Amino acid sequence: MLTPLTSASAFALYQAMLLRSPRTPGDSAKVFVLGSLNLISLSNGIIFGQAACVISSLQKNEEGIQLTEGQISLIASLLIITNVLGFGLGAFIADKFGRRWSFSISSILVVINWIVLYRAKDFYEFVLSRIIGGIAVGALWKLVIFVTAEYTSSKTRAFFLNMVTTVSPAIGTALIHVIGNILHWRTVTLISIIPSVIGAVIPYFWVESPHWLASRRKFEECQTAFRKLHGNTTNSERELLLLLKMETAKFNNAIETNSEPTFKRLLIAFKRKYFWELLLMSMFMHAYIAAGSKLVFTSLAMVMLKDITGTSDVLLFTLLVDSFMIIGSCISLFIRKTSVRTLLFSTGFAANVVIVIFSFCFYFRNGQTYFNWINVCLLAMFFILVNSGPYPLLDAIFSEMFPLELKLYIFSISGVVLVVLLSLTIFLFPYIVNAIGYHGLFLMNAGIMTISLGYMWVKWPETKGRTLQEIEVYFKANNFDVEEVLSKEQTMNLII
Numbered sequence: 001m002l003t004p005l006t007s008a009s010a011f012a013l014y015q016a017m018l019l020r021s022p023r024t025p026g027d028s029a030k031v032f033v034l035g036s037l038n039l040i041s042l043s044n045g046i047i048f049g050q051a052a053c054v055i056s057s058l059q060k061n062e063e064g065i066q067l068t069e070g071q072i073s074l075i076a077s078l079l080i081i082t083n084v085l086g087f088g089l090g091a092f093i094a095d096k097f098g099r100r101w102s103f104s105i106s107s108i109l110v111v112i113n114w115i116v117l118y119r120a121k122d123f124y125e126f127v128l129s130r131i132i133g134g135i136a137v138g139a140l141w142k143l144v145i146f147v148t149a150e151y152t153s154s155k156t157r158a159f160f161l162n163m164v165t166t167v168s169p170a171i172g173t174a175l176i177h178v179i180g181n182i183l184h185w186r187t188v189t190l191i192s193i194i195p196s197v198i199g200a201v202i203p204y205f206w207v208e209s210p211h212w213l214a215s216r217r218k219f220e221e222c223q224t225a226f227r228k229l230h231g232n233t234t235n236s237e238r239e240l241l242l243l244l245k246m247e248t249a250k251f252n253n254a255i256e257t258n259s260e261p262t263f264k265r266l267l268i269a270f271k272r273k274y275f276w277e278l279l280l281m282s283m284f285m286h287a288y289i290a291a292g293s294k295l296v297f298t299s300l301a302m303v304m305l306k307d308i309t310g311t312s313d314v315l316l317f318t319l320l321v322d323s324f325m326i327i328g329s330c331i332s333l334f335i336r337k338t339s340v341r342t343l344l345f346s347t348g349f350a351a352n353v354v355i356v357i358f359s360f361c362f363y364f365r366n367g368q369t370y371f372n373w374i375n376v377c378l379l380a381m382f383f384i385l386v387n388s389g390p391y392p393l394l395d396a397i398f399s400e401m402f403p404l405e406l407k408l409y410i411f412s413i414s415g416v417v418l419v420v421l422l423s424l425t426i427f428l429f430p431y432i433v434n435a436i437g438y439h440g441l442f443l444m445n446a447g448i449m450t451i452s453l454g455y456m457w458v459k460w461p462e463t464k465g466r467t468l469q470e471i472e473v474y475f476k477a478n479n480f481d482v483e484e485v486l487s488k489e490q491t492m493n494l495i496i
Contacts, residue, residue: 029207029228029229030151030229030230032205032206033151033206033207033229034151034152034160034163034164036103036199036202036203037144037147037148038163038164038167038168039168039195039198039199039202040140040144040199041144041164041165041168041169041172042168042169042171042172042175042195043107043110043140043172043192043195043199044140044144044172045168045169045170045171045172045173045174045175045176046172046173046175046176046192046195047079047110047113047133047137047192048079048137048169048173049172049173049174049175049176049177049180050176050185050188050189050192051076051079052177052180053176053177053180053185053188054075054117054185055072055075055076056185057184057185058072058075058126059072063121069430071123073427073430074127074427075123075126075130076426076427077423077424077427078127078131078134079130079133079134080422080423080426081134081419081423082130082131082133082134082135082138083134083135083137083138083141083415083418083419083422084412084415084419085134085135085138086106086134086135086136086137086138086140086141086142087138087139087142087408087411087412087415087416087419088412089135089138089139090102090106090138090139090140090142090143090408091142091408091409091411091412093105093106093139094143094147094212094408095408095409098208098209098212099143099147099203099206099208099212100203100206100208101203102139102143102147103140103143103147103199103200103203104200104201104203104204106136106139106140106143107136107140107196107199107200109132109133109135109136109139110133110136110137110140110199110200111193111196111200112132112136113129113130113132113133113136114133114189114190114192114193114196115193116128116129116132117129117133117189118186118189118190138415142411142412142415143408144164144165145161145398146398146399146407146408146411147209148160148161148164148165149161149396149399149468150209150210151209151229153230153235153236153239154235154239154465154466154467154468154470155235155465157396157399157400158340158393158396158464161392161395161396161399162392162393162395162396165391165392165395165396166387166391166392167326167330170326170387174323176188176192207229208221208225209225210222210223210225210226210229210240210243211243211468213225214243214244214247215247217247217251219244219247219248222243222244223240223244226240226243227240239469242470242482243467243468243469245469245482245483245486246469246472246473246482246486265406266406266409266410269403269406269410272476274475274476275410277459278401278402278410278475279410279413279414281401281455281456281459282398282401282411282414283414283417284452284456285394285397285398285452285456286417286421287421287451287452288348288394288448288449288452289391289394289418289421290418290421290424290425290448291444291445291446291448291452292351292386292390292391292445323380326387327384331384331387331388340393340396340397340462340463340464341460341462343388343393344389344390344393344394344453344456344460345453345457346389347385347386347388347389347390348385348386348390348449348453349450349453351382351385351386351389351390351449352446352449352450352453354378354381354382354385355378355382355443355445355446356443356446357378358375358378358379358382358439358442359438359439359440359442359443360439361375361378362375362437362438362439362442363437363439390449390453397460397463398411400463400466400468400471401471401475402472403472403476461474466480467482469482473485
């Protein structure tokens, strides 16, 4: 029978681990994992970008495929609606079998999605491909956000999260938008299979996530994997020590309270104030993401730009906006030079001002070509700003804000709201535009984004340079000092 470790025996265990462990540099293992995650994220961007090619073709009734506007809207939105199933699937596989297998299985589903889509000839086949693709991309989308944080250190976490969650998907989307303007969408589908196949194979060769190993009480394997990834610098040893102490304390606490199963720990979390505060914050973050219209543009780029410019020749307009989205994503990498709060709120509120100006310019457009370019440039400037700050930083915040052993499950709960909001934005998009126009749509979205940023301004602390354990302890005990929290009996019961 397992018994809780005393603080003295726990400390002795940590010291023994430190002395026994091999001292190996972690650059090669980390570069391999992060490079793989970037490829998988690029594949995710391709999935959303390729949807624009399919929708544009279906609207033109190409290949004799006759679908109603409602059916086309459903096909477009299903890719997002079924994400919630992927959230649950990804959480279960990643929790039970590890991070590597969750990526491989999800990528295999992406490959199946492409095969079904390539052969699709009627409404039900398109629906089937979107269901499979939605489940797969939902799992990968969430896993990329949370798992990347586990493979990086506190000093580089924000930088690599920006790269994986923002830059790579933007490149994938832009690439497929360009190819989709040149080649038939079925040919684009065949090309899209390639990164998905690679993404299904390479996770097998990863070092397993040290954080997952620690959450499964595999402490010796955890410290070996951690050093393969991060080496044995002073900072990495401190981060490893905090990880081991935190997970051992939670393990002991779970034994004492008879709450080892994940479901019981979730029930305990439901009774804690910090859980509901984080859940409420995630709702405002979801509202910002949905209102930011990035996903709508990614999925319906050619449709939107045809409406905004009044011309069907939108290749140059598409290249401009996609290029600016990539530029904005690359600018986000400069987070290493500034604080999270400074970059988030400066770019976030500036983006709101730009989109309000766009709304007025679009409303008063005079039909001249130069005015089309002004509107498209304003839209591009908006995406530069949201991709340089809010979008990558919100992903980073999602990766930090929930407890390690429960974060995938908690996000599956809060993610339902995100999926509903994103699905509605795509499904209702044509109806909203018909009712209030693009100027009304973006003006409404600017209001939602401003309210969401205002709430986060009040609630979110500066977390740059903090370990995941320090951030977790802060939201549970309002204190970044892990050692102090673990040493006080009155705060120990908060760590589950």
